[in-house]
Amino acid sequence: MAAGELYGQGARVWIPDCTEVWRVAEVTRGYEEGDNVLHLRLEDGLELAYPFGSQLPPLCNPDCLSGEDDLVALSYLHEPAVLHSLRVRFLEANAIYTYCGIILVAINPYKQLPIYEEEVIYAYSGREVGDMDPHIFALAEEAYKQMSRYGKKQSLIISGESGAGKTASAKYAMRYFTTVGGSLGDSSMEDKVLASSPVMEAFGNAKTTRNDNSSRFGKYIEIGFSQAYVTGATIKTYLLEKSRVTFQAKAERNYHIFYQLCASAALPELQGLGLRGAESFHYTRQGQCTYVEGTDDAADLDSTRHAFSLLGVLETEQLELFNVLAAILHLGNIAIRSRDRHGDGCFVELTDKALGLFCTLLGIEESQVSRWLCYRKLVTTGETYMKPLSRQQALDSRDALAKHMYGKVFGWMASRVNRALRSPEGHHTSIGILDIYGFEMFELNSFEQFCINYANEKLQQLFNLHVFKLEQEEYVTEEIPWVFIDFCDNQPCIELIEGRLGILDLLNEECKMPQGSDGSWAQKLYQAHLGSSHFQKPKRPTDAFVVCHFAGKVEYQCNGFVEKNRDTVPEELVGLLRASKSALLAELFLEEGEGTVPQSRRSSGPRPASRPGRRSLPGNNKNKKSIASQFKASLHKLMEMLGSTTPHYIRCIKPNDSKQPFVFDSRRAVEQLRACGVLETIRISASGYPSRWMYQEFFDRYRALVSREELTGTDEKRICSLVLERLLQDPRKYQCGKSKVFFRAGQVAYLEELRYRRLREACVLLQRHLRGWLARRRFQRTRTAAVCLQRYTRGMLARRLAKVLRRTRAAVVLQKSVRMALARRSYLRVCRAVLTIQAFARGMFARCLYRQMVRHQKAVVIQAAVRGWLARAHYARLRGAVIYLQCCYRRTQARKELRRLRAEARSVEHYKQLHKGMEIKVMQLQCRLDEQAQEKQRLSEQLSALNAAHAEEVQRLRAEMQRLREDTVGDSHVQHLQERLAELERHSAESRLGQEVEELRQRLAEVEAVKLHLGEERDALIQQTLEQSQDLEEQHQRAARESRGLLQELEEERARYQSLVKEYARLEQGYENLRDEVAFHKQSTFRRSPSSESFLGSESSYLSSMSTAPSRDGSDLQAEGPEERWQPVLEGQQPQPGSEAMLNGNVGQDPFEKAYLLLLGQLNAVNEELARTREELRRARAPAEPEEKKPLDFLKRRQNIAEMLGLARSPEKAAVDDDLKHAYDAVQVANRLLASQLREEKQQHEEEVEVLHLDICSLKQLSQQQAALIQDLQRHQGQEGLQQHVVRLKEENWELAQKLEKQERTTLKLQKQLRAYAKQIQDLTVRREATWSGQEPAGSPKISSPAGLSQAMLAWRMEDEGRIIRTIITDYRPQSSPGVLPDLPAYILFMCFRHADHCCDEPRARSLLDAAVNAIKRVMKKHSDDFDVVALWLANACRLLNCLRQYGRDESYWQENTVRQNEHRLHNVDPQGACRSLGALAVQLYQQLIRTAEKGLKPMIVAAMLESETIQGLSSARPPGPRRPLAAPAHTLPELLLQLGSFREALSRQGLPATVVHQAIRQLLFLISGTTLNYLLLRKDACSWSRGIQLRYNISQLEQWLRAEGLHQSGAREVLEPLVQAAQLLQVKKATEEDAGAICSLCTVLSTQQVVKILRAYTPAAGLEERVSPSFISSVEKRLQEQNPGGPSQLLVDTCHLFPVHLPFSASSVHLDELHIPESIDLAFLLRV
Secondary structure, X not given: OXXXXXXXXXXXXXXXXXOOEEEEEEEXXXXXXXXOEEEEEEOOOOEXXXXXXXXXXXXXXXXXXXXXXXXXXXXXXXXXXXXXXXXXXXXXXXXXEEEEOOXXXXXXXXXXXXXXXXXXXXXXXXXXXXXXXXXXXXXXXXXXXXXXXXXXXXXXXXXXXXXXXXXXXXXXXXXXXXXXXXXXXXXXXXXXXXXXXHHHHHHHEEOOOOOOOEEOOEEEEEEEEEXXXXXXXXXXXXXXXXXXXXXXXXXXXXXXXXXXXXXXXXXXXXXXXXOOOHHHOHHHHOXXXXXXXXXXXXXHHHHHHHHHHHOOOOHHHHHHHXXXXXXXXXXXXXXXXXXXXXXXXXXXXXXXXXXXXXXXXXXXXXXXXXXXXXXXXXXXXXXXXXXXXXXXXXXXXXXXXXXXXXXXXXXXXXXXHHHHHOXXXXXXXXXXXXXXXXXXXXXXXXXXXHHHXXXXXXXHHHHHHHHHHHHHHXXXXXXXXXOOOOOOOOHHHHHHHHOOOOHHHHHHHHHHOOOOOHHHHHHHHHHHHOOOOOEEOOOOOOOEEEEEEOOEEEEEEOOOHHHHHHOXXXXXXXXXXXXXXXXXXXXXXXXXXXXXXXHHHOOOOOOOOOOOOOOOOOHHHOOOOOHHHXXXXXXXXXXXXXXXXXXXXXXXXXXXXXXXXXXXXXXXXXXXXXXXXXXXXXXXXXXXXXXXXEHHHHHHHOHXXXXXXXXXXXXXXXXXXXXXXXXXXXXXXXEEOOOEEEEOOOHHHHHHHXXXXXHHHHHHHHHHXXXXXXXXXXXXXXXXXXXXXXXXXXXXXXXXXXXXXXXXXXXXXXXXXXXXXXXXXXXXXXXXXXXXXXXXXXXXXXXXHHHXXXXXXXXXXXXXXXXXXXXXXXXXXXXXXXXXXHHHHHXXXXXXXXXXXXXXXXXXXXXXXXXXXXXXXXXXXXXXXXXXXXXXXXXXXXXXXHHHHHHHHHHHHHHHHHHHHHOOOOHHHHHHHHHHHHHHHHHHHHHHHHHHHHHHHHHHHHHHHHHHHHHHHXXXXXXXHHHHHHHHHHHHHHHHHHHHHHHHHHHHXXXXXXXXXHHXXXXXXXXXXXXXXXXXXXXXXXXXXXXXXXXXXXXXXXXXXXXHOOXXXXXXXXXXXXXXXXXXXXXXXXXXXXXXXXXXXXXXXXXXXXXXXXXXXXXXXHHHHHHHHHHXXXXXXXXXXXXXXXXXXXXXXXXXXXXXXXXXXXXXXXXXXXXXXXXHHHHHHHHHHHHHHHHHHHHHHHHHHHHHHHHHHHHHHHHHHXXXXXXXXXXXXXXXXXXXXXXXXXXXXXXXXXXXXXXXXXXXXXXXXXXXXXXXXXXXXXXXXXXXXXXXXXXXXXXXXOOOOOOOOXXXXXXXXXXXXXXXHHOOOHHXXXXXXXXXXXXXXXXXXXXXXXXXXXXXXXXXXXXXHHHHHHHHHHOOOOHHHHHHHHHHHHHHHHHHHHOOOOHHHXXXXXXXXXXXXXXXXXXXHHHHHHHHHHHHHHHHHHHHHHXXXXXXXXXXXXXXXXOOOOOOOOOOOOOXXXXXXXXXXXXXXXXXXXXXXXXXXXXXXXXXXXXXXXXXXHHHHHHHHHHHHHOHXXXXXXXXXXXXXXXXXXXXXXXXXXXXXXXXXXXXXXXHHHHHHHHOOXXXXXXXXXXXXXXXXXXXXXXXXXXXXXXXXXXXXXXXXHHHHHHHHHHHHHHOOOOOOOOOXXXXXXXXXXXXXOOOOOOXXXXXXXXXXXXXXXXXX
């Protein structure tokens, strides 16, 4: 394309700028060949004539490519385009990550962002690189995927200057690998890997002027994997900056560990280290910055020590390490003084406190240290000299020792970390993370900067080779002819540094020279390398040199190079440390100690020939490598290691030097882009074919440019080739590969321009035709309307004329008639008026005369009345004034009393609100008291009736006898007494009547007074009611709020309970795994026989039942304790031999328990004897058995029974030969004994009831005292003291109520147990009588019932429990029995439970339910991924739970029962514990059901909701890009709805309640909504208007499915609301303040972060929409924060959240006696009774 077309009018270009580096300008006049000036207009409107010289300014990319995720996808690849894209993404979208080919550019935001949570990790896990927005997790996932897929080692190379965020990026990558990979074997390995970071940061990071947590060393972390699990890690360190230990520049700090120790000096374990504040030590105060804002050094030390503990470093070792570090600090405080002015010698005072602490901590002698700090030993061939050092030399020696010690400590720490992270079994593959310093260029650059830049040169060379290799592989794969891409090879610069006679070689040679110095080394450099193009000599006459690196020229000062490269340490001081008593120091210097012996310690032996007087070097420095050699060797190893891996590059950019959040300094960014190789990548890509499109993508994008003739074929590749030949014409501008078409730089922009023009022309054509059609339609409508109006107007005028003519004629007729009527009416009116006037006048005169006479007569009467009235009125006024005064005074007093009563009423109401529960409890206790009182009264009445009847009969008999005796002699006396009695009765009656009359009169007066008083009170109460109505309304509102709060607390409590159930299930699963492992080991150690296998199986089932046994509270345990300790021994069970000892041992226990225990023991014995008797009777029926043995056997049995019951056998009965008679007599004796025991128990129960009545009376008195005390406290004490007292009284009441309930529960259980035993004895007696009368006993041992009577039970034995569980749970297959109820196993289990309840066998019932629960859990463990199986057993668990409730003791569940169902209720076994266990199991099954459904839904959600195009033609106007290929979605929305429908059908098929189905669907839709919203937030390409339309349509399909399934009232629609609002947010207008207000009113469910994230990621349609401005986003964010100041702050939705499940009660309509059990279920061993 010609330059004139590219630089035409309206084109935008980049021009250099002094402040912003590059600036946008628009071409105002098109460029023509030969022009030297380009006419431009800047963004501020300024016109500019830009002279461009030989090269035109770079062009801007189209708007559709602005903010692209991958910089390589830009049409024009150059520096301003890269800088602009990074600035737009960073400032407008707050996106800190951007791809640049294989590089991930990470800009430090200097702000915590919510994009690193665990939900984000799982969102990126398993996704391709192009599926999500750029992120470090995406690059980490790519490395993890390639490692696990191909088994090849990977590496992440993180580089950047200090403060760019390298350390944070490395930590995020490590956290991703440990979270996704987990661990294999050692469960804490991932914690150890993460714990290495705080340790390495404490010892290797420090504050600099650029970064508060700058890494002062390089590290390579190699994380080992085995089978995609983390197995260990290894950390390699490079070039620790030891000079920072002894010197820090201004505003910088030493390493963090020193300040952490100083901040924690007050700890008891650190008291002996002599530590003080950091400003007290020379090595920590030089930078004048001992405190960093936002950093807590003491807390950081705790984190460091905790990390040490995780890594296996013992506490004693940590303290030894702190001793060494404290000694380094004290070493810096040792004062060295000069001996004279010339400085020839120096000394250290032995009284120096720092010296003493240093020697004490390290266990060395003070005199030796003070000597060798100031002297140096020189060894010659003949003798040894002691050379004094100057003060400066001594200080340098001291600092060298400190640096050497810290270097050893750092190396020891790194080795301990590696030891803790090392895996014993090794690893198959690994992923390395290289966190290394970036290219550094300061004003003063020294040896450290030289080594850092040397390492970056090597890394850049590796990077260039890798990029070139990838480009070459791409071209070869697509079979495109290519030529060698010329790129900047930095091999000459590397040869200059490390080659033969290079900079490092000359430096090492200079270090070997005895008199080597920095100046002589500089001169050698000038002589050897001035001819090199990469080496220069600065103009200033200083010892410095310039190296031309790939990132720019760097000037290095030679001062200090030689000394730093030597890294010499005084051998004498090292020898002192080697002889230290500290074990840690011995370990630190162990390697040195095992080396060659220094010459200063040699006493004999041959000595090398040398000239006398010449200084010799210390022995340990002869074999010691220089720092440069060590670094070079380690760097070569690192390059080899990286070369064997697949590298992934992360370039960290520091946006500004002031560390302000989201501030972009273009100058600083360009410097780092040039230094980190990003621009080199762009240049390499731009030199080839940077833009690459799939043929399908190109065809879909540029179909508007395809002609009709070119569309005749079906081959997309051929069509694209024809289009490109016609449009581009130059074949060098593009290449067609096998699957892609490749473009040169700028060609995509040209195609976009052509596409924009074609679409614009099409739009203009459409607008023209549409406007013409609209004009024609408007004219036709106007003409038709005018004709119609004329027609209607003419008709209206004609009708109006006819109407006027008719009205005129009618008016004449009306006028004639009206005038006649008016004249006649006037005449008649005048006649009537005259007559009326005459009559009224005559009557008026007569009445006036009469009134005058009457008035005269009444005037006299009125005068008399008025005079009397005036007197009375005067009296009334006086009386009224007095009454008014009284009323005012009384009103004042009444108001005071009213205010006092109101305050009292409020406090009492508050007290009632606070203690409503206590009132209810008291009312319940009162009801129980009333019931007990009624029972007592009934018993007392019966007793009194019996006593009265007996006394009446006795009295009657005595009176009859007396009457017969005195009948003859007492007649006269009786008559006299009768007369006297009549007289007394008459007098008493008269007096009584008088008193009653007087009392009635008094009561009448009182009633009248009360009536008046009540009238006054009624008025006052009406006023008070009006005043209190408002207070009551406020109280109702407050109560409503409190009720809502209580409901929310209930939901939270339910959620906590279910989380506990979930945690219990997880622990149980872990226990099952451990048990399986133990069983596996047992199988591997010996081969079991069938008997041993059954034994182990029973043992495991027992352990499982023990692990899943439901926990009960203390009251239930106490109430059920006697039953659990002393259960009766039924048939088929042997009595315990220690039962008698138990009876004798419990002497001091409760009388109830003693009697109960005695009765149970006797009953057990009787049952045993009856079983034996039954067996004897069966044998008696056999004809082959002799008849002579029967009497003796039965006599023995009877004798045993009699002896056991303590009864003597009479001699008459011993002669009886009838065995049945003896057995019957024994039973009768047992019955009488039991009856006597029952009477004693009843008497004791009555005594217990009396005691309980007394307790209740005392409770009543206590309650009255509490009420009085509360009133007194309300008058005299504050609210706080009252609440405390009320709480204490409430606790006392609760304890008393618990005791009362415990006693009542115990009494009820004992009564029920006694009734059951009595009933059982009665049944046995009846059966014995039937046997005695000659009836045949049942031949089967199973329980039978009379014919025609079904009790809806299944009789089973204890040994049948395993068969029952296997048949209806473990081996149950509902497919084998079609047509049966899905919850048939639950009904069968309940019928077996009823049989155990009927037999009063609670242990057997509990054992059956525990075994059933364990079996269901095992089935769930085996079929955890089968949705139908999980739904089946969830339905059975719910049905069994509802059956226990429906037939239990709670009357609230009996409302829907029929009469027959009420007959099947449980009577003996309390099902509460079983209900709790089944409720927990149902919750676990529900959670497993949701997890199973989520596994099937998760892979479908994103593809169906976001990627599938259900509305055709709404594809995004944005091109897919190189990392986001266009492909058909794996799943569609109909498939998702079909999956949901299958889940719904399975739940309904299993008969689950509708409420549970609704909750499950709501949970699944929450997963769909949350997952879709999370991926929408993490994918910038999904945030567009067309995607919002598509998403809203998909949501409407979900809503339509809910309505079709009848689930719209289940609450599932509410969980879709966040997704609905997100879709609406993508569709609304986003420009003005009114739009901002509309967005705030629309997004009520989304959080502020989510709304802002969507707005920043919104991608406008090219040429149709404007980009959302940052000011608009800031306005929306501010409004949302003001609207919801305390709203949620999370960015992503927690899709793992489970709503609390509610399992409702649903009564069963099935009658148990009509339940059909098919024969295919093998339950023939159960007998239906």
